[in-house]
């Protein structure tokens with residue numbers, strides 16, 4: 002949500018704040034907005050980790066969860082202060098183009114618009130990039146080591162605080178990119194956006210298997226389908242019922258998620 | 269000056285005083301062993317040296333540095349590597365990645381000779397580089413834990429029960445390995461249940477009992493000592 006506000010503010014400053022259905026897309030402005038949102042969200046995340054999670058590193062598990070809820074309240078209120086309580090329009094800057102009808106000449110109900118392509122073109126490289134960083138780089142290996150066994154990571158000489166900071170930076174940067182995609186796709190934003198998105202992201206991650214990037218992607222996909230089907234067949238008010246019933250069902254029957262492996266398989 | 273000087277450390281788990289004033293000296297090039305029965309505080313001693321536990325009292329000096337004031341990840345950089353009790357390998361990462369993490373602090377880029385050394389010592393590890401470390405057999409995991417510690421090319425190697433869970437032939441191999449790496453100039457502080465083997469390769473030893481050092485001598489003398497023979501070598 003704060004990411005979409007960062008995009009919105011950047012675009013407004015650049016003079017594209019109120020655009021509705023442009024004919025020429027200002028790619029440079031979108032690029033700047035993307036950069037601004039990535040930096041803003043990345044640094045915000047690092048700051049949140051520093052003040053709300055790091056002091057609780059040795060506390061019982063519930064403590065960081067509670068402070069996470071606190072951080073979320075603070076973010077929501079910053080958003081309320083920043084853009085007010087009513088939903089805001091997000092400029093519609095992408096070309097209005099439907100590949101199905103205009104390119105393939107198929108006049109069906111199914112549409113594949115430029116917006117869809119844009120989201121895919123941004124999300125897929127980012128996801129592959131993330132997976133690559135985690136799999137191959139020194140930092141990525143340190144991240145996985147810290148996730149598995151923090152104490153042993155220290156004894157490998159890994160600066161655990163730095164690695165965790167970096168992980169939060171990475172998460173924030175990706176959230177920043179997601180917020181531009183969300184804004185341009187849905188053309189609106191509201192100060193409670195992140196709360197719902199956060200719950201859904203969490204559900205997707207649990208569904209796919211915590212700690213598994215491809216699992217999270219698969220979880221997001223399944224979740225999206227389920228939510229769309231629920232809205233279509235039962236109506237919008239049932240969306241969250243569908244989504245969170247799924248979460249409960251997974252937690253009960255397969256807490257490790259679709260692709261997850263049992264944690265703690267230390268022999 | 270000693271390579272490592274542990275001076276009167278008291279380490280607690282909550283209110284339980286696990287170490288009640290331990291003093292240990294390790295000289296450059298030595299193999300020093302800590303023996304003692306279950307719960308004597310051997311593991312606690314190594315963990316305190318490695319910096320994962322902090323003593324309430326006492327100092328641990330390596331050269332001019334007080335390790336009790338050094339973060340554990342910096343202690344590795346000072347040249348102390350720890351192969352901990354229970355192996356603690358990164359089970360969900362590959363064998364190769366475990367070795368890479370062992371070399372995490374190494375700034376010199378050429379690790380070829382270090383990998384070669386580990387592969388020569390443990391050919392089994394070389395055959396399984398791509399395998400998930402958690403799927404290794406217990407003995408293989410132990411080899412990996414030792415190999416991982418060696419990858420840091422430490423000046424002082426802390427080994428906590430390296431023979432645990434290994435078949436007798438492998439125990440032999442591990443102890444021979446310890447001697448070999450010691451001959452290459454690495455100092456070793458060795459904790460062992462297998463007091464007989466430990467004393468046969470060590471220069472000196474300390475006997476721990478409920479958090480205190482009750483005896484220290486050359487390994488040869490300890491192996492002859494009546495009390496040691498009865499309590500730790502299972503002779504009567």
Ligand SMILES: Nc1ncnc2c1ncn2[C@@H]1O[C@H](COP(=O)(O)OP(=O)(O)OP(=O)(O)O)[C@@H](O)[C@H]1O
Nearest residue numbers: 281284286304305306307308309310311312313353
């Ligand atoms: N995490 C812990 N919390 C509380 N007490 C502990 C903890 N770890 C060890 N202790 C206690 O500290 C004492 C020393 O334990 P330590 O593990 O150092 O023994 P040890 O000599 O390594 O034994 P072993 O030969 O069985 O490995 C024991 O009494 C043990 O119960």
Ligand SMILES: [Mg+2]
Nearest residue numbers: 310311312353
């Ligand atoms: Mg022990």
